[in-house]
Amino acid sequence: MAQALGPDLLVDEGADGRPQWDNKFQYLLSCLGFAVGLGNIWRFPYLCQTYGGGAFLIPYLVALVFEGIPLFHIELAIGQRLRRGSIGVWTAISPYLGGVGLGCFTVSFLVSLYYNTVLVWVLWYFLNSFQQPLPWGTCPPNLNRTGLVEECQSSGTVSYFWYRQTLNITADIDHSGAVQWRLLLCQAASWAVVYLCVSRGIETTGKAIYFTALFPYLVLTIFLVRGLTLPGATEGLIYLFTPDVQILLNPRVWLDAATQIFFSLSLAFGGHIAFASYNPPRNNCRRDAVIIALVNSLTSLYASITIFAIMGFKATNDHGQCLDRNILSLINEFNLPELSISRDNYPAALLHLNTTQPGRIAQLPLRACSLQDFLDQGTSGPGLAFIVFTEAVLHMPGAPVWAVLFFGMLFSLGLSSMFGNMESVITPLLDMGIFPQWVPKEVITGLACLVCFLSATCFTLQSGSYWLEVFDNFAASLNLVIFAFLEVVGVVYVYGMKRFCADIEWMTGRWPNLYWRVSWWVVSPLLLLGILLSYIVLLTHRSPSYKAWNPQYELFPSQEEKIYPHWVQAVCLLLSFLPLLWLPASALAQLLARRRRENTQLDTALKLQDSSGC
């Protein structure tokens, strides 16, 4: 048969009552918004910096071409073809693979919980940015007003605001502490905003995405212009892009590039499948896949230029302050006139004083100030946004404006990714038909958001950020890679490469060329297998420890490394393997249902035989 599926499954647009995108641009923006998230801002620049600057682009591009784009194309194609969410798609490909869809659904749910918590933190900082001076710029005075709070003095104002005034963090994960009402309020607001935008599915997200997907680009451009005019920006950019080609020999670089591409495109969540399922059937999904993947990577690059211009400014600033502190110590000790030692002749002056009076110099608390050290202090993740960047913003003139813009940008970035996450949770729910027909869509989405909100209150506890790290490390990474591997294998080997290529030809008008077929057949599965194996190896080798903020620690403000207690380790294992259990469970259920059906068929056949008489 030349046709891939029977004619009854070739539905026309809108005829099956499925919602549709208003226009192609909305669909592209939604996929782009889902793919472009917080990781583009705070993970990619860090990887670039750690892995030899410009040289990192090589493994990144290789991973994009051989892993990112082919996998992305598969997701869009099967979603558009089968016109179902992730669960429906997998059940259609093979009833025994329905577990993949259920697993993706579970992972999306877990990720929504903790991803929104990061948005809650961003919202809290956003709300606090509307004041001058910014609250994370000064330490509060202690109780009898003779000095500043001691914890703040040793750790620094920005860290104090983050760890104490925002999170009110406990010293270890065992002590849960109380629910922080401030964060709970922000969480209610955040989920209310998500519900507002997701309440009618793509009808509402399609309108909201115009703002949430485009606003970050505007802010990034503003920051880029501002950042490039700051002193020290060029040092930061040179440092970022100076290639160190030697580092390509380290296999860790290739692994991290592959992992970064994989998570950056938000593959295997089921969100892209859901978005593509609302497309008209004859839509060029191949071109969409290439466009969105390329724009996502370009966004990462653009963001890293902006971030590093500002990090260069911060490093220069810190370096200058370090020198100034040393100069002040020298001037105070030797009673030299003010401003007699400038930053430029500080080394000469130090040398002169060291030769004449080494004893007094030795007693002074002089720090070695090197610009390279300050540039090397790379951070990724929430630390970049809430500690490093907020400190940089403090030194920029007109600080509240920049803080509002920055956190507004982070909120819209996160929100557009949340749309994709919620779609990958809600579309399968709607497709499975759990709720009766008369229940309106708004109620279903409202229930989903309410359940997520209540479940996520555990992250507003004082130990919430430790739990977020647990979820981030264990709930998503391993499972998504396994599901993506099963996706490729399922489509290529179970659905059939020929059938799939014929579908794509029907949809886009061209048979996929050699590049696509080779990638799907061999390269992408191998790459995913490689990532999976290295993940497992790393997981078993790494001790289950975390970094705790403990003011009583003797090396405070360094974070204390503690081991997870046993029950937390059990939770980590549960998070890693629970979504995977859907696979055998669903296959088994399918097997049992089929056997029961065969038995009843056999029974009815025997009954007919009996009744007809022999």
Add this chain to the structure above:
Amino acid sequence: MLWLFFFLVTVIHAELCQPDAENAFKVRLSIRTALGDKAYVWDTNEEYLFRAMVAFSMRKVPNRETTEISHVLLCNVTQRVSFWFVVTDPSKNHTLPADEVQSAIRMNRNRINNVFFLNDQTLEFLKIPSTLAPPTDPSIPIWIIIFGVIFCIVIVATTLLILSGIRQRRRKNKGSSEVDDIEEKLESMGTLANSVPCDSLDMKGGHINDIFMTEDERLTPL
């Protein structure tokens, strides 16, 4: 004789005011950091003003209302600008206790700072901690105000959205019930094709669409 007396007095004075002497305080000024181009030069007149301010502060302490400027001694003035000072009692033989001087300076710190156009960081009295200003907390924190605004907007928008959804659904239900009525009426009239009575269609004037013919031929025969 007079020379000897003068010499003795200077020696005693010198002994009373010395770096790290008992009840002596070190003061450090950073005039150029604070004022930049408008910085004044620290000379003996400024020192006189300083001694006057310290004497003024001491006069505010009960039992010390008779402190004179000459009771305040400065020594070891450096280029930094930094110096040591002590406050002596009227007999000029002993220095006043450090606690008294400290509390007096603390109470009048603001006025001393203002006289020299400096603040707590640029006019430092080492060993005298400054009282920090109370945190200027507004009665309602700003973040709650912004939060209230955003939350109200979101609630209003959500309510409007839900109401419009309900209205749309009601209109669709009414519309579909109307369509059902029309369909029933037409059914009673006669044969239908797409809810239009067949009799009204002019079959002879119609054209056959060739596209559909070729579509059928394209399908492979079973």
